[in-house]
């Protein structure tokens with residue numbers, strides 16, 4: 001049986017995450033919290049971030065969120081920002097902790113973070129791949145900040 005193998009893997013922490021060199025931290029957040037989040041990420045040496053305007057619903061469903069009518073559209077989807085940050089494995093937990101610390105209000109609608117394994121990074125300008133492409137000027141290699 002393969003069960004003991006599965007057990008051994010799930011006990012390794014955090015074994016339920018498929019192992020990968022790079023991960024995408026995909027965070028769905030309150031728009032008004034994004035400037036705080038991004039400046040905190042910048043301080044820890046994170047330079048590559050992509051944001052999109054998105055709309056969604058979660059636990060708050062069709063109910064109004066505390067901070068106002070402007071976030072609540074007619075079709076019950078709430079305006080959010082999706083932040084996508086690709087980092088090397090050893091930066092994942094620090095990035096997630098930072099996002100939670102800066103984005104959390106404790107109220108319904110704070111958002112959610114998805115962690116996605118990324119199989120490669122390719123810099124279009126240079127054709128670099130892997131670690132070289134993931135590395136950013138002003139990032140971990142250029143600072144003593146353990147990001």
Ligand code: ATP
Nearest residue numbers: 048049050051084085086087123125126133134136
């Ligand atoms: P170059 O040195 O050629 O400018 P670069 O690595 O600095 O390469 P850009 O070409 O400036 O990357 O990046 C283009 C866009 O890709 C950015 O505006 C950002 O949206 C996105 N991006 C880059 N790196 C990341 C990353 N690590 N995670 C998420 N998004 C990223």
Ligand code: GLN
Nearest residue numbers: 046047048135136139140
């Ligand atoms: N890991 C990269 C670095 O330390 C930064 C990655 C990012 O900015 N998303 O240079």
